[in-house]
Amino acid sequence: MTDKTALVTGANSGMGLATSAGLVQKGYRVLMACRSRERGEEALARIGQSGGPGSAELVLCDLADLASIRRFADDVHGRISSLDVLINNAGVVSPKRQETKDGFELALGVNHLGHFLATNLLLDLIKPAEGRIVVVASGAYKAGRIHFEDPHLRDGYNVVKSYGQSKLANILFARELALRLYADGVAVNSLHPGAVLTQLGVNRGTGFGQGVYRALGRMPSFQTPEEGASTAVYLADSPEVEGISREYFYRSRPNRLDRKAEDDETAARLWAWSEHEVGL
Numbered sequence: 001m002t003d004k005t006a007l008v009t010g011a012n013s014g015m016g017l018a019t020s021a022g023l024v025q026k027g028y029r030v031l032m033a034c035r036s037r038e039r040g041e042e043a044l045a046r047i048g049q050s051g052g053p054g055s056a057e058l059v060l061c062d063l064a065d066l067a068s069i070r071r072f073a074d075d076v077h078g079r080i081s082s083l084d085v086l087i088n089n090a091g092v093v094s095p096k097r098q099e100t101k102d103g104f105e106l107a108l109g110v111n112h113l114g115h116f117l118a119t120n121l122l123l124d125l126i127k128p129a130e131g132r133i134v135v136v137a138s139g140a141y142k143a144g145r146i147h148f149e150d151p152h153l154r155d156g157y158n159v160v161k162s163y164g165q166s167k168l169a170n171i172l173f174a175r176e177l178a179l180r181l182y183a184d185g186v187a188v189n190s191l192h193p194g195a196v197l198t199q200l201g202v203n204r205g206t207g208f209g210q211g212v213y214r215a216l217g218r219m220p221s222f223q224t225p226e227e228g229a230s231t232a233v234y235l236a237d238s239p240e241v242e243g244i245s246r247e248y249f250y251r252s253r254p255n256r257l258d259r260k261a262e263d264d265e266t267a268a269r270l271w272a273w274s275e276h277e278v279g280l
């Protein structure tokens with residue numbers, strides 16, 4: 001049992017739901033950040049049915065809308081006075097170029113900029129000396145670069161460029177944040193969950209992508225959401241991770257990064273650019 005509190009973004013589906021359930025099983029109070037009240041309540045009911053010594057509650061947050069993120073941060077501050085674990089898990093991938101409410105390219109806007117603002121607005125709640133921040137990135141970062149000349153990909157959009165950029169941004173953000181929080185003793189690590197069968201890439205409005213989801217489900221090489229969530233739960237809760245920060249994990253072990261993801265100059269430049277974009 002624990003009296004710890006965790007917040008998980010994208011908690012209604014896939015690995016976010018499995019991570020939330022895993023932490024409730026370990027006795028955490030879990031704040032499940034979801035953009036849809038309906039899907040969030042369904043997920044909450046599923047977690048309630050599975051039991052567990054902890055508890056779960058729904059907090060609404062649309063990471064594609066800066067005003068919603070600010071309301072969410074206020075809501076969280078009204079509910080809790082400290083946070084042990086923040087898991088930035090929500091993510092999107094889109095075959096077509098789309099924009100967030102604030103005109104950001106969707107993947108960069110949700111996967112990176114939305115989490116960048118949300119994390120910064122919640123930082124005062126993270127417990128010094130023991131707090132942990134977990135960033136769910138992806139091995140797809142290898143296909144990305146930060147397009148500082150056209151970050152919102154107005155020219156020559158494609159899905160690999162978009163998702164790869166957003167996931168590289170996740171890792172650069174985690175490494176820069178780890179440096180900034182080093183003196184406070186807050187650990188920040190990122191991870192690649194592996195290939196996991198989830199609703200990632202399935203359009204929630206039209207259902208486009210469900211066929212691919214079903215076809216992939218017949219391939220044994222895909223992990224279940226619970227298997228995929230295991231590294232996030234490990235980074236959130238395992239005593240083995242104490243004192244470890246600024247690492248990138250795969251299968252609950254530190255993994256080597258390509259040089260571009262360890263480029264501190266790019267990470268600092270991305271941080272400054274992101275602050276400007278979200279108005280911090």
Ligand SMILES: NC(=O)c1ccc[n+]([C@@H]2O[C@H](COP(=O)([O-])OP(=O)(O)OC[C@H]3O[C@@H](n4cnc5c(N)ncnc54)[C@H](OP(=O)(O)O)[C@@H]3O)[C@@H](O)[C@H]2O)c1
Nearest residue numbers: 010013014015035062063064090091138195196198199200
């Ligand atoms: N699946 C894989 O093989 C794989 C591999 C590497 C990395 N990842 C990463 O793993 C993470 C979890 O993805 P998943 O595979 O579990 O996919 P998923 O089942 O599609 O879950 C994604 C979650 O993100 C939420 N989300 C999307 N847009 C949002 C927004 N604007 N505001 C707030 N929440 C939003 C979704 O909410 P809705 O249900 O309301 O859309 C959902 O809860 C992502 O960061 C993804 O990049 C996945």
